[in-house]
Amino acid sequence: MLIPHRQPGAVNLRKEIPLASFVGCPDITVSEVAAHTDDCTPGCLFATLPGTQSHGRDHIPLALQRGVAAILTDYPLADISLPQCIVPDVRKAYGQLCHAMYGHPSRRMGIAGVTGTNGKTTTTWILRSLLQSASRSTGLIGTIEYNDGVHSEPSTLTTPDAMTTARLLAAMRDHQTNYAAIELSSHALAQGRPEGLGLDVAVITNVTHDHLDYHGSLEDYIAAKARIIDYLKPEGILVVNTECPHWEQFIPEQERRVRVLSFGATDDADIFPEILELSSSGSRFRMHYGVERFDCEIPLIGKHNVSNAVAAACAALHLGLTTEEIQAGLAKCPPVPGRLETVNCGQNFNVYVDYAHTDDAIQHAIQTVRPLTSGQTTIVFGAGGERDRFKRRKMAAAAAAADKVIVTSDNPRGESPEQIIEDILEGFESTSVKPIIEVDRKKAIHRAICEAKGGDAVLVAGKGHERFQIVGNQRLPFDDVAVCREAIQWNFRTLHRAEATAKVA
Missing domain, CATH: 3.40.1190.10 (Mur-like, catalytic domain)
Known part of the structure; x- marks a missing residue:
């Protein structure tokens, strides 16, 4: 963890938030503030932030068990005897206090x-x-x-x-x-x-x-x-x-x-x-x-x-x-990991790994790769689970600009990979493209690379720099760049064996 040399200092809430009002005290001075009960320590200020699934107010009982000394809230809490700082926007006040410390x-x-x-x-x-x-x-x-x-x-x-x-x-x-x-x-x-x-x-x-x-x-x-x-x-x-x-x-x-x-x-x-x-x-x-x-x-x-x-x-x-x-x-600008990152193991075709996971990004990636390719362009892509379903068809329409399309799994999270792929396939209905379906991402990448010929380009899109694949609630090790290298090297070994067999014959 990147940690500064100096520890956070004490802050005076009335000074940092002049428009705040106080309940149970004329002012509050703290040297720690927490927005999650896991971070609460004795004597700290607990900020009741609104969340997407619950509100910080719902967790005040646990924060009290952990010894917080005061509450930052957007309205007075009658059933809480601790000092309270009342502000119209808790999240804004919390941010100001974090940076002030x-x-x-x-x-x-x-x-x-x-x-x-x-x-x-x-x-x-x-x-x-x-x-x-x-x-x-x-x-x-x-x-x-x-x-x-x-x-x-x-x-x-x-x-x-x-x-x-x-x-x-x-x-x-x-x-x-x-x-x-x-x-x-x-x-x-x-x-x-x-x-x-x-x-x-x-x-x-x-x-x-x-x-x-x-x-x-x-x-x-x-x-x-x-x-x-x-x-x-x-x-x-x-x-x-x-x-x-x-x-x-x-x-x-x-x-x-x-x-x-x-x-x-x-x-x-x-x-x-x-x-x-x-x-x-x-x-x-x-x-x-x-x-x-x-x-x-x-x-x-x-x-x-x-x-x-x-x-x-x-x-x-x-x-x-x-x-x-x-x-x-x-x-002097260095390459950016997973942003049209080239994977070169001496093969006679180009392989790119890119983070493109929107229709616009896929379109730009293909438009970039195509003019640099004398042969065919193949794209391997999927869509993230538990994310914007409406963009899946758009991603398919953008991917249809490639010569060959392989639809696979991305980070399915809690969704069925097969259902995500079905959503994607709807986007190809208005095109002449007949995509190849391979749910297993590793197999999909291997297929694209093993079928590539001299002068072709393979674009593996969606995960870029990521070194994991989220399946359910698990983060499984997965690195598109490493899998591409593995596939290229496997392809070399297979070709060498075939050449050796042909010579013997």
């Missing part, structure tokens, strides 16, 4: 928050590369890892809770890491997890169909993404993608003035790229920024990664980098 680290750092259906991870990785290349030590909080500028650990959530975020930022500060790139998921924004965080840059990469099982409608999903603006510092800037059809909905009303920097493929954006070359080794493009023109290259493939690079460049400009520093940083 660690000395509000984001106030003295350059922080970029990135949200969007696709591109969050890659954009934050590129931004970190740009800043580090310019000798700005930079931390990362996102889907793949948490990194304090010195040490890293696998992430548990794309956007962790307020206490974890505050702790991670404090660890960065203690390591003289003065910048951070943070992914902000729509779930986290809807739930107010970033409360207490201050952003210098808020980037919205795009919004397409996803997570409607949680948000209910596209309008609510867009509204959740737009909440990133609430966390901007007074001099912060909003970066929006004009290629997103909803981008104008993110611009606040006139009563709240926010500086906006737009990017996109057309010259009506403030910054736009002119693509010069897209190849299997990377991308070259010319950045147009006002009267400036500067050529860039990045060792990431695909038009969508040019867009991600420009988004990161917009954030970097606001954080003080020069165009020369951006050029140098883009050229």
